[in-house]
Amino acid sequence: MAAPADSFEFLRTGKKLRNRAVVAAMTNKQSNEDGSLSDEEINWLLRRADGGFGIVTTAASHVVREGKGWDGEMGVWGDHQLQGLTRLAKGIRERGAVSLGQIFHGGMRCPQGLTGVQPVSASVNPTSDSDTGETRALEDSEIEELVDAFAAAAARCEKAGFDGVEIHGAHGYLICQFLGLQTNRREDRWGGSLENRARFLLNIIERIRQVTSEDFLLGVRISPEYNNIGVMLEDSLDLVDMLVKSGIDYLHISCWDCFTPPTHYDDPRMLTEIFAERLANRLPMISCGAVWSTAQAQQVMDQGADLVAVARSAIGHADWASNLGDLDYDPQRPPFTTAHLESQGLSPKFVEYMRAWKGFIA
């Protein structure tokens, strides 16, 4: 059985990781108004590459200007963003880690106050922002344009020197809104059956493959369950078979807590075990959620994950991954002091944002 400190190779591309530890995508609100990276955001990620992680993933980054969900969000939609992206990708590589850009569109969670336009979604849906009321349903041609925008963003990441991209299909954003039975009530080829609801995601994958090189990594992050918009576990398991056929390099499941069973599914096992069974080693799997100690990382690998992603542990401990050879490593958990977080490379702006995460800051 593999251990968290063991190396790993993505077979199709031959890209190698020094260990099984992944910095999960984390929004940190430090990007400039035009979506370009700030020095603070680059520094925070480079500290994690210095800290020994195998993969460093960027924050969720919008692929079109109107796909922005919040202030300070990273963007990958324009060439003015290339300079910062290039600095980040080069820095991560120089530090021995593999870099992934996480690409997304916020859909119904893009406030009009921020983008200046009515938000869009698969269907007419309520928005997160009470001023805006409802979304507009995307036209067929607009969906095709967005598929192209995702591909252009991936190509931009490759041009900047990233090793790959992770398509963010989780957490209720646009791709997830297409997958969700409640947010996607379309009657055309983009709605109805799972095959139709997954078409947006599968077309994005296909188009990215057409515009990036053979050795560019392509992964997909999903929420196994996102019940309040109708993403059900049964569907997510069937989606796994479609993703295997699509030719991606890995599947990333966002569990939030790897040590509790699913909520709307009659199976006492953990999500990672259930997905590992369905995958049957056809694709590498990253799992993520509530991992702090080496023992917990090992447990998630024993459940069937090939790689273990961490978010809050990586915020609290820049060098988390360097400790995975120590089987007793069990670092401090929240609440953290501001001084501690600043010592781990968080800017005051990022620390301020973390106050929104209940119990994270003392």
Ligand SMILES: Cc1cc2nc3c(=O)[nH]c(=O)nc-3n(C[C@H](O)[C@H](O)[C@H](O)COP(=O)(O)O)c2cc1C
């Ligand atoms: C500050 C913060 C920002 C996050 N931003 C993103 C994001 O941009 N994209 C994403 O897929 N998940 C995001 N997440 C979710 C994490 O990637 C991860 O799935 C979740 O925090 C559970 O892992 P953890 O228990 O190791 O923190 C964020 C989490 C945190 C704490």
